[in-house]
Structure formats: structure tokens, C-alpha cells
Amino acid sequence: MSYNLVWFKRDLRVHDHAPLLYASRNAPVLCLFIIEPSLWAADDVATHHYQFLRDSLLDLELALRKRGGGLRIEVGEAVAVLQRLWQEAPFLALYSHQETGNWLSFQRDLAVQGWCREHGLLWHEFAQFGVVRRLQNRDLWKAHWEALMAEPCLEPPVCDWIALPEPFTWPEPNSLGLLQPDLPLRQLGGRRQGIETLRDFLFERCGAYRGGISSPLSAPTACSRLSAYLAFGCLSLREVVQATRRQLAALPRGDARRAGLTAFVSRLYWHCHFMQKLESEPELEFTNLHRGYDGLREADWNPVHFQALSAGQTGWPLVDACVAMLQQTGWLNFRMRAMLVSVASYPLWLHWQPVGTWLARQFLDYEPGIHWSQMQMQAGTTGINTTRVYNPIKQARDHDPHGHFVRHWLPALRRVPNEWLFEPWRMSVKLQQQCGLRIGVDIAEPLVDLESATRQAKTRVYQVRGRADVKAAKAAIVEKHGSRKQPTRRRPTQAAACDWVQTQLDF
Ligand SMILES: Cc1cc2nc3c(=O)[nH]c(=O)nc-3n(C[C@H](O)[C@H](O)[C@H](O)COP(=O)(O)OP(=O)(O)OC[C@H]3O[C@@H](n4cnc5c(N)ncnc54)[C@H](O)[C@@H]3O)c2cc1C
The missing domain is CATH 1.25.40.80 (Serine Threonine Protein Phosphatase 5, Tetratricopeptide repeat)
Known part of the structure; x- marks a missing residue:
């Protein structure tokens, strides 16, 4: 009996699932998830992503079983798996949601598209977010988003199901090259x-x-x-x-x-x-959104700075406490993410791409489209956003005035008085001894002088920003990527008129 194949990707639910609904209308359905080794071998994923995925797939499978169906899980590269299923029993069409993923998943989708073409097969892809494929311009984008969000949510359909093979044996994370332990305090999936x-x-x-x-x-x-x-x-x-x-x-x-x-x-x-x-613009995972910023930091990569940052050993307590929290939970709030990237990009003068790859691996919620756009925005390479530089000492005073957060995540600082907590390296040796804290042992000594390193970094960014060619290229970026204040049919002429909203992300 022929069937429709529903390929679950990053849409692990049966509710409001257009591919499942439409696939079920004219034929029995086989639900598939593919564990793709090449995606799991990449640098932007880690064991906690896999375990969250596993929680979510188990939940999805349960939801499908309750409805009389099930989930077929396969390990292999997408085209090879589709070919295998096709050889077992050709299917009528492929159904999935569109994915705006990382470069690898984009290339994988192109390969799947080619495979479908070769087999004369239709691949029905449905939007699940307000993202528009082959968008011509941004003018009506907001109206489109509102219209999509107003459409009724889809109920899970009643389907005819294709029988499934034997129960699936999960590959252990290490067989996929995921060698880190799971995070002790991560959110559960599903x-x-x-x-x-x-x-x-x-x-x-x-x-x-x-x-x-x-x-x-x-x-x-x-x-x-x-x-x-x-x-x-x-x-x-x-x-x-x-x-x-x-x-x-x-x-x-x-x-x-x-x-x-x-x-x-x-x-x-x-x-x-x-x-x-x-x-x-899928390239923005690797290249500066504004190409005028090419060469700004790339050649100055400082492995010592990066090592200290990623180990939570910059010596700036709020930064190190955030890294400690991230390593346990896989989550940080927006302001602290922005501060981490700011510290990396300005006083530590690190190029955003490797820093972004490290953070992608840490963030349980890694969503490439948000992540890479935010990385570039905070690093100042979009050319259309106001430069935001967060001072980690001021941020600590503003957002952790009593030091509860820092002391929780950096227990070595528990006995340091509030007065010195955010700049412990300034304590006298005698005071350090009284608090039982050794600078350079229990907490690192800052790698650079925060004030002068930040000033120098800002000067370098402003030099690029001030160049005539850089200014001239800004309007085209706003035209392509900038939000519109009001839905309008008129083309924006002034770059500045459009990018104001993108600086409004913080309270
Ligand atoms: C450098 C950097 C990297 C980031 N990487 C990611 C990422 O990989 N995945 C991710 O979901 N968010 C990312 N964010 C945005 C934001 O920090 C997180 O969405 C938020 O902290 C998640 O927690 P929440 O769901 O409780 O947020 P809430 O404040 O409750 O927000 C609700 C939802 O809105 C969306 N959202 C919130 N803030 C933003 C924002 N500034 N831009 C775009 N969408 C937003 C998210 O989907 C979020 O789940 C990043 C921010 C920065 C500065």
C-alpha cells in the first residue's frame, strides 16, 4: 500500500502540525524522524541537545501511539534514509515543515530537494513560523506575521497509519560523537x-x-x-x-x-x-552581515582570551558566574547573553563566529536564526544597530546588587564583602586572606584592564563605522533585513528610519 511520508524535524508535536494534517488527507501516513550523524558531529550541538530531543521524541511517539500510530526513527543521512524507505516501499509524497536551520541543515535540504526531483516526488513544505521563504522585501512582513498567527491552530488529524518495524534502539550520545555529560539542571524536553x-x-x-x-x-x-x-x-x-x-x-x-x-x-x-x-541570508552564520566589517577582529584571534571566557575564568565575577550557570543549566536570560557577547567582542576582542559556535553548543534553545543574528548584533557587525557595550561590573551592580547571583555560582567569593565582590582583584592581600580568597587561584585575575581595552575596542569599531563606504552600504542592509515601523508600501529611503526598533529589545 502506498503512503505519504511525514518527516518530523524541529516540529516535535502532533498539534498545529500542517504536514501531518495534509499528508493524512489522501493516504495512510508514515511518521519519520531521522537522527543525522553529520548534524550531530557539528560544533554547534552537544549532549544536552540530544537528550532534550530524545525526551521530545518519546513524548511525540506517545502522542502518536495514543492515536493508533507511531514514529519511525532512523539513523543515517537524510537522503540515504529516504532512499532506503523508498526502496522498501515507494511513497507518494514527502511532507515536512520548512526549516531555517544552520548551514548544514540548509545543505541537507538542498540535497533532499535534488533527491525528490530525481524521483519525481513532491515535497510539500509548510511554514511553521512567520518566516517567509524567498522574501522579496520586508514591507508587508509584519502583516504577514499577524495573519499567520491569527489562523486557527490545527487539531491533530485522524489518520490511517503504516505499521512500524521493531522498537527502535536509541544510539548512545557517544556513538554520535557527543562526549560531554548531560547538563545536571537542564529543562526536560517534550x-x-x-x-x-x-x-x-x-x-x-x-x-x-x-x-x-x-x-x-x-x-x-x-x-x-x-x-x-x-x-x-x-x-x-x-x-x-x-x-x-x-x-x-x-x-x-x-x-x-x-x-x-x-x-x-x-x-x-x-x-x-x-x-x-x-x-x-544563510551566510550570516559565517560572514559579517555588513561586509565592511570584514577583517575587523578575525585576524586578532586570541586563544588565551577565548579559553578564559569559555572556562568561566575571566576574573570578572558576573561573567564567570554566568558561564557557570550556563554550564549547569544550558540557559541564560537575554541581558546576560548580550553581556557575555559584549565582553567577548569588546574588551576581549574576539571574533563573534567561534564565540557564537561555543555559545550555540551551550544554549539548549539554540535556534540558528535568532542566535547568529543576535551574535552579530551584539558584536556590532550588522552595521544597522546601535553599538551596545555592556560593562560587566556595572551590570553586576545593577542586576545583582547584593551579590546573591555571583555568590551562588562562584562559591569561592561567598565571604567577599559586597564592596569588593565585583572587583575582587582590587582587595589588599590582607583582605584576601581574611576572606579566604586567592586571586589567580580561586578566581582569575582579569586578563585586560576593562576600561582601556573597551575604549580601544570601541575606537576600532567606530573607525569602521565612520568610513564612507561602510555608511553607504548600510541602506541596502536595512532594506533587506531591517524591521519596518509600520507596514508600508513605500520603500524606505533613510537607513536610520528603519533600524530603531531593533535597538528596543531590552527593558
Ligand atoms: C547572543 C544571543 C544569542 C541568543 N541565542 C538564542 C537562541 O539560540 N535561541 C533563542 O531562542 N533565543 C536566543 N536569544 C534570545 C533570548 O536571549 C532568548 O530567547 C531568551 O533568553 C530565552 O528565554 P525565554 O524563552 O524565557 O525568553 P522570553 O523572554 O520569555 O521570550 C519568549 C520567546 O521570545 C523569543 N525571544 C526572546 N527574546 C528574543 C530576542 N531578543 N530575539 C529573538 N527572539 C527572542 C524566544 O523564542 C523566546 O523563547 C539570544 C540572545 C542573544 C543576546
Whole structure:
């Protein structure tokens, strides 16, 4: 019997799943997930991504079984797996969501497209985010996003299913080259966990969103914590937007939670806005968005600086505490991510690409479109965003004034008085002895003088920014990637008119 093949990728749910619905309309369905060794061998993934994926696939499989179906999981490169299935029994068509992934998954999709063409097979790809393939210009993008988010969420269909082979044996992470241990405090994967997190946020925690998302102390509970569930597609973006808007409508005017939820919806919009950049320009994973910045930092790579940063040994307590948290949980709030990249890019003068690869490996919610766009934005290589440089000592005073966060993640600093906590290297030797802290042993001595290294870095960036050719190239980038304040049919003429919104990401 012939069938339609539904290829699950980063859309691990049966709800609001257009490929599953449309595939089920004219034939029995076989649901497939492919564990692709070449993607797992890349530098931007780690064991915790695999384990989160595994949680999510187990949940998906359960949801399919409840409906009489199941999930076939195969290990192999996508084209080889499709060929294998085709040889077992040719299918009618391939169904999946569009993916705006990293360069490797983009190349893989091109290979699959070629394979489908060779076999005269239709590949039906459906948008799951507000990202537009082959977008011509950004003018009506916001209206498109709103229209997509307003469409009704799709119920899981009633399907005829293709019988599945023997139960699947999971490859151990190390057989895929994933040698690091799982993170002890990572979020658990799966749709049920995602729904629980969404409910908890909308009905219990959202009051703390506005005002609570910048401090690393309050952010773990004030933020929605939905990013990994969105990145793996356990939840659809549309269902999160709609559930939030329902809750907003139910809250009385003047209720403080409304401001938080409104700000949260704007983040969901930004999710797709940033992904669109990578969709429109996949090279931005590797090359500066504004090519005028080529050569700015690339040749100055300093392995000692990078080693210190990635080991959480810069000597700046807030930076090192953030790295320690990241290594245990796989998550940091936006402000602390931005600060890490700022520290890497300015005083440590590290090129964003290898830093971004390291961070992608750490972030459980790694979403290439958001990640690489943000990396470049914080490193100052987009050419269209205001330069933001975060001072880690000021950030510590503003967002961890009593030092609770730093002391929690850096226990060696627990006895250091508040006065010295964020600059412990300034303590006298006598004071260090009294606190039981050895600079250079329990915490590193900063690698550079923060103030002068930052000043020097800014000067170098501003020199590029001020060049006539760099200024001239800005308008084309805004035209292609900049958000529009209002949906308009008019073409923007002034670069500055369009990039204001992209600097509004922080409260
Ligand atoms: C250098 C850098 C790298 C980043 N890499 C990623 C990444 O790989 N994956 C990722 O999901 N987010 C990334 N972000 C954005 C942001 O930090 C995270 O989305 C957020 O911290 C996730 O926690 P949350 O779901 O609780 O956020 P919430 O504040 O509750 O936001 C809800 C959702 O909105 C989206 N969102 C929030 N902030 C942004 C933003 N600034 N830009 C685009 N979308 C946003 C995310 O999907 C998020 O899940 C990055 C930010 C920076 C500065």
C-alpha cells in the first residue's frame, strides 16, 4: 500500500502540525524522524541537545501511539534514509515543515530537494513560523506575521497509519560523537513539559516578566522559559501567541500582568523577525552581515582570551558566574547573553563566529536564526544597530546588587564583602586572606584592564563605522533585513528610519 511520508524535524508535536494534517488527507501516513550523524558531529550541538530531543521524541511517539500510530526513527543521512524507505516501499509524497536551520541543515535540504526531483516526488513544505521563504522585501512582513498567527491552530488529524518495524534502539550520545555529560539542571524536553511551562508562565509567573527579565536572579522564573520548546517545536509559535492573547483578553484593564504579556508577545514576534534574517541570508552564520566589517577582529584571534571566557575564568565575577550557570543549566536570560557577547567582542576582542559556535553548543534553545543574528548584533557587525557595550561590573551592580547571583555560582567569593565582590582583584592581600580568597587561584585575575581595552575596542569599531563606504552600504542592509515601523508600501529611503526598533529589545 502506498503512503505519504511525514518527516518530523524541529516540529516535535502532533498539534498545529500542517504536514501531518495534509499528508493524512489522501493516504495512510508514515511518521519519520531521522537522527543525522553529520548534524550531530557539528560544533554547534552537544549532549544536552540530544537528550532534550530524545525526551521530545518519546513524548511525540506517545502522542502518536495514543492515536493508533507511531514514529519511525532512523539513523543515517537524510537522503540515504529516504532512499532506503523508498526502496522498501515507494511513497507518494514527502511532507515536512520548512526549516531555517544552520548551514548544514540548509545543505541537507538542498540535497533532499535534488533527491525528490530525481524521483519525481513532491515535497510539500509548510511554514511553521512567520518566516517567509524567498522574501522579496520586508514591507508587508509584519502583516504577514499577524495573519499567520491569527489562523486557527490545527487539531491533530485522524489518520490511517503504516505499521512500524521493531522498537527502535536509541544510539548512545557517544556513538554520535557527543562526549560531554548531560547538563545536571537542564529543562526536560517534550510537549507535556512545554505545555506545563506555558501554563505556569501565563497563569502564575507572568506578573514578574516586566521588570524581572534582566536580572539573572529573577529571570529564571520571570522569563517564560519557553525557548527550547519553541526551538524543538514541542509547541507551535502560533499556539503560544494565541494562548497569550486569550489570557491578555481575560485580564482586567490596569492589571499589571498585561504589560508583561504584551512585552512577551513582542518577543515572539522578534523570534521570527530574527530568523527571517538567516532565512534570507544563510551566510550570516559565517560572514559579517555588513561586509565592511570584514577583517575587523578575525585576524586578532586570541586563544588565551577565548579559553578564559569559555572556562568561566575571566576574573570578572558576573561573567564567570554566568558561564557557570550556563554550564549547569544550558540557559541564560537575554541581558546576560548580550553581556557575555559584549565582553567577548569588546574588551576581549574576539571574533563573534567561534564565540557564537561555543555559545550555540551551550544554549539548549539554540535556534540558528535568532542566535547568529543576535551574535552579530551584539558584536556590532550588522552595521544597522546601535553599538551596545555592556560593562560587566556595572551590570553586576545593577542586576545583582547584593551579590546573591555571583555568590551562588562562584562559591569561592561567598565571604567577599559586597564592596569588593565585583572587583575582587582590587582587595589588599590582607583582605584576601581574611576572606579566604586567592586571586589567580580561586578566581582569575582579569586578563585586560576593562576600561582601556573597551575604549580601544570601541575606537576600532567606530573607525569602521565612520568610513564612507561602510555608511553607504548600510541602506541596502536595512532594506533587506531591517524591521519596518509600520507596514508600508513605500520603500524606505533613510537607513536610520528603519533600524530603531531593533535597538528596543531590552527593558
Ligand atoms: C547572543 C544571543 C544569542 C541568543 N541565542 C538564542 C537562541 O539560540 N535561541 C533563542 O531562542 N533565543 C536566543 N536569544 C534570545 C533570548 O536571549 C532568548 O530567547 C531568551 O533568553 C530565552 O528565554 P525565554 O524563552 O524565557 O525568553 P522570553 O523572554 O520569555 O521570550 C519568549 C520567546 O521570545 C523569543 N525571544 C526572546 N527574546 C528574543 C530576542 N531578543 N530575539 C529573538 N527572539 C527572542 C524566544 O523564542 C523566546 O523563547 C539570544 C540572545 C542573544 C543576546
